[in-house]
Amino acid sequence: MNAAEFAGKWSKIGLARLANAHAKLDATVFAAYDWPADLTDDAAFGKAAGAEFAGGRSGTTLKPMEASRQKPFPAFRSRRAVIHWLVAVLTAAIACPVSGAEKSRQTSASRPWNTAKGPASPDVKHHSFASKVVNAEVGYNVWLPPGYDDGTARYPVLYFLPGNGGNEYDGTSAVLQRVRAAVKKKTLPPVICVFCNPGNGTFRDNRVPGVLGETMFMTEFVPTIDREFRTVASRKGRVVTGFSMGGSGALRFVLGHPRMFAAGVSWGCPRLKEEEAAMSRLGQAKEAGTAVMIVFGTKESEKSLGVAENFVKTLSSHGVPSLLKRPEVPHSLELYLNASWDDVAAFLNTRLKPSSQ
Secondary structure: OOHHHHHOOOOHHHHHHHHHOHHHOOHHHHOOOEOOOOOOOOOOOOOOOOOEOOOOOOOOEOEOOOHHHOOOOOOOOOHHHHHHHHHHHHHHHHHOOOOHHHHHHHHHOOOOOOOOOOOOOOOEEEEEEEEOOOOEEEEEEEEOOOOHHHOOOEEOEEEEEOOOOOOOOOOOOHHHHHHHHHHHHOOOOOOEEEEEOOOOOOOOEOOOOOOEHHHHHHHHHHHHHHHHOOEOOOHHHEEEEEEOHHHHHHHHHHHHOOOOOOEEEEEOOOOHHHHHHHHHHHHHHHHHOOEEEEEOOOOOOHHHHHHHHHHHHHHHHOOOOEEEEOOOOOOOHHHHHHHHHHHHHHHHHOOOOOOEO
């Protein structure tokens, strides 16, 4: 068995770890091939010599090795030697853990856009549509307010974007519990709640190269909701909320597309610096009357809390209505909701257009 055949038996993540630890491993294995420089790319690492990377950023190809350089897989004199060598391989791989960015690319590239089954109450219905932009079936969950099936009224829509690794079932318990109560107490108008699946796009374009998650959401997802349900199909009838990565997406959507949404709420967004690009449209946001609420816990990173404070100051200085709430909570959606929901409901209540006939 040569190195390529051996590598083919490993998973993508295992191979990436193996590659990152190659300096500590038997040189006769890794000298057999010219490994690509970018070992963190989420590509088909370890394929037979001459195979192309599948969608990797570098676009590198594995170079066929010259016949004179081909080396056999290390020969072992006993089973004990084999075991010792494998232990060394695994130990070195574990000692060189995959970086957070690498893990994110590896896992996001394989996340499904449609999770057909999951934990949800009977009044939450799963749907999907065929997206041409991401070339996949995209799943989402919908909650319809009381009275929806009994009339012809149109309702505003509350979109919820989940955190990293989440899907369309995230929030269908914690968020809906509070929406139901708020609608019943009339502190929030009856709304259609839509729970989204980020697939491998993380609510932005090209987070994974070639995946246009933001474009899909704006050009296909929102129009699908307006077509399939009786919505108030205007910016005054839409708000977007999200937690963590989804909170980042909510800010990008509401500031980058102020003519699509009336308001946005972000809980625990850890990457506010990345959303500063959306501030290029603050003039449009001010003109449209777009409003933003950021909820960031004091038990999160102090540096990120400072970024959140500056973010809100910048919005306010450009005439964009914005609020910052700083509850004493860590990075947990349930704790964020416990500490901030009444303020969030009051904020959204002033921004959403009520249902109409």
